[in-house]
Amino acid sequence: MALSSFDIDAPRWDQTTFMGRLKHFFNITDCRTALLSDSRLDEAKALVESCRAGSAPPGTSVEQLYYAKKLYDSAFHPDTGDRMNLIGRMSFQVPGGMAITGFMLQFYRTVPAVVFWQWVNQSFNALVNYTNRNAASPISPKRH
Numbered sequence: 001m002a003l004s005s006f007d008i009d010a011p012r013w014d015q016t017t018f019m020g021r022l023k024h025f026f027n028i029t030d031c032r033t034a035l036l037s038d039s040r041l042d043e044a045k046a047l048v049e050s051c052r053a054g055s056a057p058p059g060t061s062v063e064q065l066y067y068a069k070k071l072y073d074s075a076f077h078p079d080t081g082d083r084m085n086l087i088g089r090m091s092f093q094v095p096g097g098m099a100i101t102g103f104m105l106q107f108y109r110t111v112p113a114v115v116f117w118q119w120v121n122q123s124f125n126a127l128v129n130y131t132n133r134n135a136a137s138p139i140s141p142k143r144h
Contacts, residue, residue, distance in 0.1 A: 006062060008051045008069055033074040034091040041083065044071035079135035087124070088131025100124055 012027070013020035047068040050056055056065065074091045077084050086092055100121050107113040 003051075003056050003060065003062065003065075006051070006065060008048060008065055012066060012069075027070055028073055029090050029094060030070070030074070031091050031095050033071055034086060034089060034095070036071065036075075038083070041071055041075045044068040045076055045081075048072040077131075077135055084131045085127075088127045090128075090132065093128055096124060 011020070011024065013023045015021055015024065044067075047056070047060070047065065051060075051065055051068075074089060075083055087096060100117070104114075104117040104121060107117055
């Protein structure tokens, strides 16, 4: 595929099929992306933005663009473009949730321990939901 016809925002896999959606899910929840440095994530963001502007650096391959897009999608909010906090990223959801579940299974013998780990679990879920919210629409304090 020539870079001139490459659309970095088009889905890599066919989203009308189960396998395409599954591959996309595994791509965005890859916990290895949570371990990368901010500078590496910023490099990926710069490459994605240059590709969107139609000026990918010479010698850039399609695979490099796909990987940069994977890193960009894993760490930067789609609405704001801001880097998301590590704990709220989808790439941290599996290891974070597994650790909390392990603690909930280990420390269940007293009521305070159960209450504490349930609170930790709900706080983690709330942080993930907040981090991945639709930030294009402002949050209104009014009830409708």
